[in-house]
Amino acid sequence: MIVAEPKPIKEILEMVSDFSKILVVGCKGCVTVCNVGGSKEVSILASTLKIARKKNGQGIEVGEYTLERQCDPEYVDEIRDIISDYEAVISIACGVGPQFLSEKYPGSRIFPGVNTKFMGGAEEHGIWSERCAGCGTCVVHYFGGLCPIARCSKSLLNGPCGGSSSGKCEISQEVDCIWDVIVRKMMEQGRLDELIEFKPPKSWVTARDGGPRRMIREDLVK
């Protein structure tokens, strides 16, 4: 899933300080799963905004709406009738949400309520970590099913570097050295030969480096 975290409330209050009618829009996709942008969080943010503004002696009207997904135009359409009632919109979907809203409703002021972090998963409840860098050409099968592009701090394809220590990355004791895991796993599986094989420079043309990406599935296009 796409993992996000809430923006500090202070930052959100500053962003919308000029507005007194605000719509908070959530998303039932990834951000609901990672407890940051679902209907529950929409309510919490709406209440927090009201309390904070009341404390400052400023009135505010906050509407709440949670879309099935903010990354599909037909769902984004659902708020067409109500969005013009508000001076500003706070989207608490991933970074795709505020952009789909901005594109669909060019006359509205749209603000992001969360910071989008990465593509990853939940290690356990409340702990998420990155797994995919979206390079566009998956190579995890060469590395014991683990991705050094997303998970090695230097994206080394021929690691590990000299900074690997006690299974941790040189950048932080909090970060596992994925190459340590890859090497141990491959050696245990008797696949040292594959590990010793030189991996040539990767083509980044399918990654963000090749420019903003777009995908057309002919079989699905009407």
Add this chain to the structure above:
Amino acid sequence: MSEYKSGSTLEKVLKAGHFAFTGECGPPQGANVEHLREKAGHLKGFVDAVNVTDNQTAVVRMSSWAASVILLQEGLEPNFQMVCRDRNRLAIQSDILGVYVMGIRNMLCLSGDHQKFGNHPDAKNVFDIDSMQLIHTVKTMRDEGKFLNGQEVDVPPKLFIGAASNPFAEPFDFRVYRLAKKIAAGADFVQTQCIYNMDRFREFMKKAVDMGLHEKCYILAGVTPMKSVGMALYMSKQVPGMEVPDSLIKRLRGAGKGKVAEEGIRYALEQIEEFKEMEGVAGVHLMAIEWEHRVPEIAERAGVLPRPTF
């Protein structure tokens, strides 16, 4: 045609079977060229080549190629270091050509310390290619006269290709294979991380010799004399992939006030003596960090003078 790959002094020294002795010099954090000339001056005549670090520990310094050219002007042979952190493959290949035409003949290929350590932690890193691929890039440009895209290089750069090896990083069992991989990728010589744990290094070298790696590549053992107990503790605790045995820290502590640096040098000299006899070790890379003025004395006491000339 020359029988040499690059014709650098370092290559000639190693090929002739001499025990190589290389030094290191970090460029200044500014345009203080006089300071650089002064530091480098201490090394002249005492080492075969001088490693010129490339924004080491991710701290911005005068570019390694420019500092390497200054060393050439001073009559020293640079070992130009290049890291993959700050350049993509376009910049890498153009810098390889650039340094060659400026007269640089040795190049050490590194991944580079992560910028998180340095003085610009907000920077975006590159890591388009890694150190292994960098070694291979230089070799392909030199020996096949081809860029990474397969296009022909109009006059290939003839560089003596260096790589680093850290026998002390984990996973330890894989380190010798990683060295083998670097040699297969094109490394002509290897300089190791600073060695303090001799037992572990002996074990590493035995494996390397058993695999015949010393016959395919010149292995230079990394030596950094400890200046103080504080430095030893810092190296032990703060520098990733560095292993400092407690026995060495104890020995330095026992040296007594004002004598720790001398004890550090003595330990380094004992190491060098052993490396001279150790199978597979072709020389020593002395990284006397901000201690360049002590290099002549260390070289003298290590019995590696005079350096061969060609």
